[in-house]
Amino acid sequence: MMEGTLPRETVLIPRAQVKEPGPPMDAHQGGRGAKLSVRGLTFFYGRNQALFDNTIDIPENRVTAIIGPSGCGKSTHIRAYNRIFELYRDQRAEGEILLDGQNVLSPETDVLDLRRRVGMIFQRPTPFPMTVFENVAYGLRLHYSMSRGEVAARVEKALRDAALWSEVEGKLDNPGNALSGGQQQRLCIARAIAIEPELLLMDEPSSAIDPVATAKIEDLIESLKRRYTIVIVTHNMQQAARVSDYTAFFYQGRIVEYGTTKQIFTNPVQKQTEDYITGRFG
Amino acid sequence: MAIIDQVSGTTASYAPKSIEKASVERKLDLAFKWFTAAAALFIALIMAGIVANLIRFSLPAMKAFGLKFLADSTWNPVTERFGAASSIYGTLVSTALAVVIAVPLSLAIALFLVELAHPAVSRVVGGAIELLAAIPSIIFGMWGLFVFAPFVAKYIEPPLHSTLGWLPLFQGPPMGIGMITAGMILALMILPYITAITRDVLQMVPPVIKESAAGIGSTKWEVTWNVSLPYGMSGILGAIFLGLGRAVGETMAVTFVIGNDHRIAASLFAAGNTIASTLANEFAEASEDTYRSALIELGLVLFLITMVFQVVAHLWLRRVQKTSGRR
Amino acid sequence: MQPRSIARRRAVNAVISAISGLAALFGIFMMGWILYEVIMRGARAINWAFFTQLPGPPVSSGGGLANAMLGTLMMTALGAAIGIPIGLFAGVYLAEFGRNGRWATAIRFVGNLLMGTPSIITGVFVYTVVVVTAGSFSGYAGAIALAIIMLPLMARTSEDILALVPNELRESALALGAPRWRATLQVIFRAARNGLLTGALLAIARVSGETAPLLFTSLNSRLWSFTLAGPTPSLTVTTYTYAMSGYATLENKAWAASLVIILAVLSLTVTARFVLQERKR
Numbered sequence: 096m097m098e099g100t101l102p103r104e105t106v107l108i109p110r111a112q113v114k115e116p117g118p119p120m121d122a123h124q125g126g127r128g129a130k131l132s133v134r135g136l137t138f139f140y141g142r143n144q145a146l147f148d149n150t151i152d153i154p155e156n157r158v159t160a161i162i163g164p165s166g167c168g169k170s171t172h173i174r175a176y177n178r179i180f181e182l183y184r185d186q187r188a189e190g191e192i193l194l195d196g197q198n199v200l201s202p203e204t205d206v207l208d209l210r211r212r213v214g215m216i217f218q219r220p221t222p223f224p225m226t227v228f229e230n231v232a233y234g235l236r237l238h239y240s241m242s243r244g245e246v247a248a249r250v251e252k253a254l255r256d257a258a259l260w261s262e263v264e265g266k267l268d269n270p271g272n273a274l275s276g277g278q279q280q281r282l283c284i285a286r287a288i289a290i291e292p293e294l295l296l297m298d299e300p301s302s303a304i305d306p307v308a309t310a311k312i313e314d315l316i317e318s319l320k321r322r323y324t325i326v327i328v329t330h331n332m333q334q335a336a337r338v339s340d341y342t343a344f345f346y347q348g349r350i351v352e353y354g355t356t357k358q359i360f361t362n363p364v365q366k367q368t369e370d371y372i373t374g375r376f377g
Numbered sequence: 378m379a380i381i382d383q384v385s386g387t388t389a390s391y392a393p394k395s396i397e398k399a400s401v402e403r404k405l406d407l408a409f410k411w412f413t414a415a416a417a418l419f420i421a422l423i424m425a426g427i428v429a430n431l432i433r434f435s436l437p438a439m440k441a442f443g444l445k446f447l448a449d450s451t452w453n454p455v456t457e458r459f460g461a462a463s464s465i466y467g468t469l470v471s472t473a474l475a476v477v478i479a480v481p482l483s484l485a486i487a488l489f490l491v492e493l494a495h496p497a498v499s500r501v502v503g504g505a506i507e508l509l510a511a512i513p514s515i516i517f518g519m520w521g522l523f524v525f526a527p528f529v530a531k532y533i534e535p536p537l538h539s540t541l542g543w544l545p546l547f548q549g550p551p552m553g554i555g556m557i558t559a560g561m562i563l564a565l566m567i568l569p570y571i572t573a574i575t576r577d578v579l580q581m582v583p584p585v586i587k588e589s590a591a592g593i594g595s596t597k598w599e600v601t602w603n604v605s606l607p608y609g610m611s612g613i614l615g616a617i618f619l620g621l622g623r624a625v626g627e628t629m630a631v632t633f634v635i636g637n638d639h640r641i642a643a644s645l646f647a648a649g650n651t652i653a654s655t656l657a658n659e660f661a662e663a664s665e666d667t668y669r670s671a672l673i674e675l676g677l678v679l680f681l682i683t684m685v686f687q688v689v690a691h692l693w694l695r696r697v698q699k700t701s702g703r704r
Numbered sequence: 705m706q707p708r709s710i711a712r713r714r715a716v717n718a719v720i721s722a723i724s725g726l727a728a729l730f731g732i733f734m735m736g737w738i739l740y741e742v743i744m745r746g747a748r749a750i751n752w753a754f755f756t757q758l759p760g761p762p763v764s765s766g767g768g769l770a771n772a773m774l775g776t777l778m779m780t781a782l783g784a785a786i787g788i789p790i791g792l793f794a795g796v797y798l799a800e801f802g803r804n805g806r807w808a809t810a811i812r813f814v815g816n817l818l819m820g821t822p823s824i825i826t827g828v829f830v831y832t833v834v835v836v837t838a839g840s841f842s843g844y845a846g847a848i849a850l851a852i853i854m855l856p857l858m859a860r861t862s863e864d865i866l867a868l869v870p871n872e873l874r875e876s877a878l879a880l881g882a883p884r885w886r887a888t889l890q891v892i893f894r895a896a897r898n899g900l901l902t903g904a905l906l907a908i909a910r911v912s913g914e915t916a917p918l919l920f921t922s923l924n925s926r927l928w929s930f931t932l933a934g935p936t937p938s939l940t941v942t943t944y945t946y947a948m949s950g951y952a953t954l955e956n957k958a959w960a961a962s963l964v965i966i967l968a969v970l971s972l973t974v975t976a977r978f979v980l981q982e983r984k985r
Contacts, residue, residue, distance in 0.1 A: 177879055179875050179878060179879055182871075182874065182875065182878060184803070184805070205403075207402060207403075207881045207882075207883060208881065209881075210878065210879055210880060210881035211880075211881040214879065214880070215875075215876075215879040217872045217875065217876060217879075218872070219870075219872055221870075221872045221873050221875075221876040223873070223876070223877070223891050223894070223895075224891070224894040224895045224897075225894065233877075233880065233882075233890075233891075234880040234881065237880060237881060237882055237886070238881060283876065286880070287879075287880070290880070290881070402883040403883070405883060405885055406883045406884045406885055408885075409884060409885035409888070410797075410801050410884070412793065413793045413794065413796045413797035413800070413801060414797050414801065414802075414807075416790045416791075416792075416793035416794040416796075416797060417793075417794040417797040417798060417802065417807075417808075417811045417859070418811070419790055419794065419855075420794055420811060420814055420815050420818060420855060420856055420859060421810075421811055421814045423818060423852055423855065424814050424817060424818050424821075426829065426833070427818075427821065427825065427826070427829045430829055430832045430833065431825070431828070431829070433832075434832050482727050482730070482731070485723055485724045485726075485727035485728075486724065486727045486728050486731055488720075488724045489724035489725055489727065489728040490728070492724075493721055493724055493725065494728070502728050502731075502732060505731070505732050505735055506728075506731050506732075506735070508735065508970065508973070509731070509734070509735050511909065511910075511969060511970060511973045512738065512913075512966065512969070512970075513913025513914065513915070513940070513965060513966070513969055514913070514914075514915065514916070515913065515915045515940050515943055515944060515962070515965065516738065516742060516913070516962055516965065516966050517738070518944070518947070519742070519943065519947055519958060519959065519962045520737075520738050520741055520742065522947060523741075523745075523947075523955070523959075524737075524741045565734055568731065572731075596713055596714060596716070596717035597717055597721070598716060598717040598720045598721070599713065599717070622820050623820075625822070626820075626821070626822025626823070626824070626825070627822075628822065628823065628824045628915070628916040629915045629916060629944065632944075633944075633947065633948075653822060653824050653916070656824050656828065657824060657916060657919055657944075660828070660831075660919065660920045661919060661920045661923065673828060673832070676824070676825050676828045679822060679825060680821065680822075680825050683820055683821065683822060683825075684817060684820075686820075687816065687817055687820040688817075691813065691816060
């Protein structure tokens with residue numbers, strides 16, 4: 096258990112519905128438990144099918160990268176994990192996504208609590224129109240009742256963990272969108288980790304910011320993975336090779352290959368994977 | 378629930394909001410959605426109410442006069458004989474006049490704003506024209522009655538009379554108060570709306586198309602006339618219908634200067650009335666049921682005319698948005 | 705085959721350009737003329753008494769229109785208190801929940817129809833509903849008529865402004881676990897605050913100059929009306945009545961009232977536009 100963990104109540108689901116986690120995808124996982132298991136996930140935009148029978152295990156406390164050409168369904172896939180797609184009427188998902196054995200797609204799962212446990216960082220930085228402090232405190236105040244002192248302590252901790260504290264210390268009352276692009280994205284990361292999620296989803300988190308800021312975020316990911324399970328979608332293969340432990344290659348809505356990053360990038364099994372890695376398409 | 382907070386080492390006094398609160402949140406969310414839906418539905422309710430009440434309160438007059446109401450130009454509160462013909466005539470003529478005057482002006486101004494003016498000038502002039510749209514109807518009425526009507530009587534009607542007086546349109550004494558003044562003021566009032574939409578339409582023409590025309594050697598006007606205007610014609614027509622819809626319902630400005638005469642006269646110099654001006658002038662004093670009902674039936678007719686223009690404008694403009702891919 | 709004269713085409717172009725310039729000048733000139741007359745004639749007739757006293761007898765040039773100003777303020781405020789919130793939440797429904805659904809499209813269309821309804825017809829409607837039922841004219845009826853005019857305006861503006869808020873901001877709030885109503889009220893409203901304020905100000909500016917809907921709802925009065933029950937004076941209706949009265953003294957007061965009206969409307973409009981500009985920066 097980590098230091099100063101926030102107390103949590105798990106959603107109670109009748110025992111009959113708790114599934115045994117499926118067998119690990121690969122021996123490479125070395126017996127580590129899967130934090131999240133996807134079984135047969137299919138996804139539709141209206142009548143168009145975007146994901147076809149995705150099955151994958153996301154290992155705990157590791158960084159899993161999802162790569163593939165644009166339009167292959169990477170973002171769609173992880174957006175099923177926190178059911179953010181439910182904002183849009185014509186999008187729907189079928190199949191099972193088991194977070195610690197409980198199916199998050201089931202209507203009995205409380206989606207607000209799900210989103211407390213699964214955090215998401217978006218492609219473009221999305222600071223709320225509030226001060227830096229209020230941004231980070233937002234999630235805390237949403238899910239917990241705590242004294243002002245505790246909120247302040249947790250905001251500082253989150254900002255430190257997001258490697259932003261030194262740049263905003265003393266300036267917490269400045270508006271969030273007065274920060275630079277890279278700083279805003281780290282602010283969003285601080286905001287997400289303030290409520291101590293178990294799983295952190297990052298949807299192309301550095302595609303809208305400059306290379307120097309990108310490097311800072313990649314270092315951040317490296318330090319965060321000790322406490323969180325991270326899934327990062329990226330179209331930048333070098334980034335995937337740098338930060339991730341495991342990589343999944345998506346193509347046209349299907350998972351083509353999944354394995355350790357080392358194996359995928361040096362010795363891919365599928366020809367499609369090899370073609371993508373070597374830049375023959377995408 | 379007391380928990381040892383490992384960050385500060387003290388007894389934490391916070392507690393997670395319990396899970397049963399989640400179902401409260403879900404109910405709140407549903408309530409919120411229904412609340413906003415109710416607000417939206419309220420709009421439809423009001424509209425339905427307007428239609429229903431207009432019909433309901435016109436029934437006595439409809440029963441008394443039937444369809445003849447639309448063709449009869451008599452308007453006699455004493456004998457209780459009412460006919461909408463002069464009001465409908467006045468409404469249509471004043472509106473037609475307004476459109477005939479405003480449309481060429483608007484096109485010219487829009488052309489100036491989009492093609493000819495320096496961007497800074499365009500913004501200032503455009504802003505001034507937009508401000509014209511903010512001026513309330515009653516101000517137009519005051520200015521119309523006390524300033525413009527005398528001006529028209531002195532400087533516009535006599536020349537028209539001497540040059541075009543052989544037309545029945547321009548006969549009769551130059552009073553200032555009358556159909557032509559009303560038409561001109563209405564034109565001024567719908568000018569900013571038509572200009573704004575035409576300007577937007579012209580700006581939406583893809584630059585490449587204009588450049589192609591210019592590249593062949595067209596003058597600026599030729600590009601506009603041959604390319605931009607046909608390209609944006611649907612939008613411009615939609616704008617005109619919108620302007621028509623507004624002009625038809627304009628009340629105060631017209632009431633001040635049209636003279637409130639329930640006759641159909643051929644001359645534009647003569648006084649007349651519109652549905653809106655009649656309502657404004659007479660509704661408060663109408664005491665008998667038939668009188669009031671006839672007035673409300675007039676209102677119903679006005680409402681229907683406005684609706685027709687609005688629906689046509691809506692359909693036109695939707696076609697424009699579809700072809701330009703804006704939606 | 706004959707070449708078309710370039711000189712002639714250039715001449716046509718020049719003439720039309722000149723006409724366009726003249727048209728623009730004409731537009732500005734008319735605008736200026738109207739403002740000039742209102743300011744000149746209004747300023748001549750305005751004095752301290754105008755703002756503080758009740759109307760005197762028509763033949764005297766004394767007295768003021770303080771009661772009418774109060775009446776307009778109260779009815780506009782009440783109308784705004786009713787029309788703006790309902791319009792705002794209708795806009796929330798259209799932008800956040802309804803989106804492009806069938807119901808939302810239908811309501812948008814009906815909203816456009818309501819917006820295009822002549823304000824005098826709105827007055828007739830409120831007459832049939834409120835005045836007839838209550839048996840008397842009242843400031844409440846006037847306020848309700850104004851609210852009905854503001855309603856679709858505010859709904860349309862709110863919807864447009866809220867739709868401009870990027871989806872990712874919405875998703876960020878929801879991804880943190882915020883329920884829909886909190887995300888809307890705490891995050892999206894704040895992001896759209898300037899635009900919504902502008903919409904409200906413009907709606908208020910629009911109705912504060914309205915005359916027709918008040919003609920047979922609130923009617924008019926020469927006395928103070930502090931409660932809005934019973935006929936309530938307003939600046940606009942008073943202007944109309946005075947202008948048509950035939951008395952020069954009253955006509956002067958009408959000009960003074962017109963000046964106050966136009967100053968109020970234009971300053972509200974310009975403030976609203978200015979607020980919007982601030983946001984764009």
